[in-house]
Amino acid sequence: MTQGLSIRLFLVDGTPNGLLTAEIMNWTGHVLTGPRSKLSELVQRPECGRTGVYFLVGSDPEGGARPLLYVGESDDVGNRLKQHNRLEEKGGKDFWEKVCLVTSKDQNLTKAHVKYLESLLIKHSLESGRYKLVNGTAHDYVGLPESDKADMAFFLEQIRTVMPVLGLDFLRERSTSLRISSDEPDSPVVSTPRFVAEVPKVKAKAYGKEIDGEFYVLAGSFARGEWSGIDGGYKTLYMQLCEEGVLVGTNNGLKQFSTDYAFSSPSAASAIIVGRNSNGRIHWKVESSGHTYAAWQDQQVSAVTTHVEGSMQD
Template identity: 35%
Template sequence: MTTKGKTVKLFFEEGNHHGIIQAEMINWTGYVIAAPRTALADLYKMNDIDKAGIYFLVSDEEKKVYVGETMNGINRLKDHDDKKDFWDKLILVQTKDFNLTKTHCSYLEYRCAQLIEKTFYNLENKKSLNDYTGILPRPDISDMEVFVENLSFILPATGVNILQPIITKQDKTKAVAEFEMNNRFVKAEAYIQDDLFIIKKGSIGKEKSSPSLYETIREKRNALIEKGIFEIREGKLFVIEDYPTTSSSTAGCFLTGTPISGPQNWKVKGTTITYKEWENQQLGDQ
């Protein structure tokens, strides 16, 4: 049987979820060290984190991130600790071997910066980064793209989503269920892909949100408008790009601007079957 499953190994240095975390993945030489800024002194005392790689300075509160390349691991951070105040979390990415050159690291820095610009985070780098695609040999570029793919997968396991794009694309080769919501204020379509409930481009929702809408949903809704994923015009909310959510209810709240039950309000496209009924059918098929 063919499987696309991946194994991530997490080591909690202090035995709690708030301290230093090391993350590794089977069959990948790279590894990630995630740590709060308060643990910086402890990091400097650790062995074997002075290799070539890249790093991120992250503020989840302000949705800011700085990406850099380093040839001496943690030692590069001493200058940043003095000159940059916004960050509260450090992500250090290195390899178990010594195969990363400065050009490899610069390429990874550039590619990660590209990905960050497609997320909810704002890139804090003041200088534009150089594209090293024309310098690295094609086999090296291929290896670095695999490195970025693995890094994008492993980071969320440490609680960091700085490389996760806001928008997605529907994969027509996958068997996905499609849904719709039609009422006085909403004319929208959605689909399920990779275990996410995705609002389709072209969907229309309500312009204003109600006072009863959850504050976290309201903030993210406003952020999506600022990012241009949602657009307000003609007294309505328009979805400009396919946008993934964690649940049908979250998607419904974005579109209606009010707290609603997604399972009760979304229906299988072209039918009267609710998402809840469809979900029960899927469970019954197991």
Template identity: 40%
Template sequence: MGKGRSVKLFLAEGSATGILTAEIINWTGHALAAPRTRLEAALKREELKRTGIYILYSDSFGADLPSVYVGEGDDFSVRLRIHSRDNEKDYWDRFIAVTSKDMNLTKAHVKYLEGRLISLLTDAKKCELQNKTEPTFDKLPEADISDMETFLEELQLVLPVIGVDFFRKPQIRPQPNFPPEEPQTKFYLRNSAKGIIATAVEADGEFVILAGATGSLNVAPSFNDRNRNQRDQALESGRAVKLDDKTFRLQQDIGFTSPSAAAVFLFGTSRNGRTDWLVDGQSITYGQWSDAKVQAAE
């Protein structure tokens, strides 16, 4: 496990659906998130008059991937006002503004961060990227690049906490302090009749099916809209591809909230992942393995 971190959230308007700010202790960054309906109130805040980056995005409730746009500016309150009147950018209903508490971010810094964030979105394939180009800015000194990469690492910790997960890919590599005597456990699932062959690991709080796994395209009535949307999004983004009329294959690792959610994704029907997944190299189910770990911790 990695080191614990504290994230400070502040409901600026006393409402969970209003303006929210997020900070990490010893991080110079400051993130402000809000719905578009609160843009007028947000524009009055001092943070939005600083140099920084901003993210416009849509909430995704259906099969479509969320639309996302990344921008930067010296006083990006001006840019946000322009975007709010731009009919070509009418897709967004939420935004995030990222600035520095010590106001040390320069135009060069935010141009670098903008390019890196767009690269992360392109790599993760969890959204419809609305930026026309992928800017690259490599004119920073080596020390500044190192500082911005550290800034970006902290930002990537904050974003999922405030509900933005489309920058993140599952991290299956052990942390640097991962105990060598506790190798990462792998799980497998096989069903030759349905063409399902998959391997998975637990990582970063998720149950991750590894790239190369195959699943069934058949669906049952128990395969609800949420499950269907998740699979449709994976196919639409290219994270999964159809092999034929009956099967699909994962092109990259995909994380799920539980072993059952992962099994449902592969089978297209209601499943119990605690019994479907087996521990690699052992004759026990995921449920038996998990129960043994809980019992050992008592």
């Protein structure tokens, strides 16, 4: 069974939309995040005068489906954030709506440490592909002793743990092993089935799996060759996947998934397959039984309820 973990969150001004700090026990790192509207308060915090890495996050002004992300480092984060707050024509960045900075409580992070961390963070953000990175390519920074690299590897793992809790999942790994089994002996659900979705009219057929709360369409699956629905909805995502090479054209007029791709929901995945908005809870069916995703999910909930009730009676 996976070991639990406590993360301490503190609402600095007592409101959920203000400044927030996060810490993990036995980790020297300290996380501070807040909206851009609170920047004047944030830069007054002592953390902002320390050496650290920071993230600027915002929606794509051009309407892209993925948020934008900038990863930076500085030995005076507060001063760097003031620079980023300027108008773009004056050297600033306009897109960001939220900032998150990571420093060390014992102030042992050096300029060399954060430059190395920045290179790792950019690399992992690009590999995740969940956000569109404004930085571009990763910088290879190797100017650290072996022991310090090991320390920074641990530091990075803690950052990767905290960020999703704060609603920032740009470091969250996409599943590459497609784990479908639960090896926990007490789990009433022992496996995740493979789902199938078809568009008979155009002979498109796709396969999917639900893993770690996301719905993956598997590489080799086929989708409609062009968007046929109304503008808006998932059309932007469909076009984006085509531009990024996730969906590639085929000789039969369909689009094919070049890699496994994670969607936020079965309906998002179904819409891309069908080429228009679609109820994925009905369209995706368990390959072995033909049950809809909705029926399968209801069975899982019922199985858990029965398991819990049986344990209470014992």
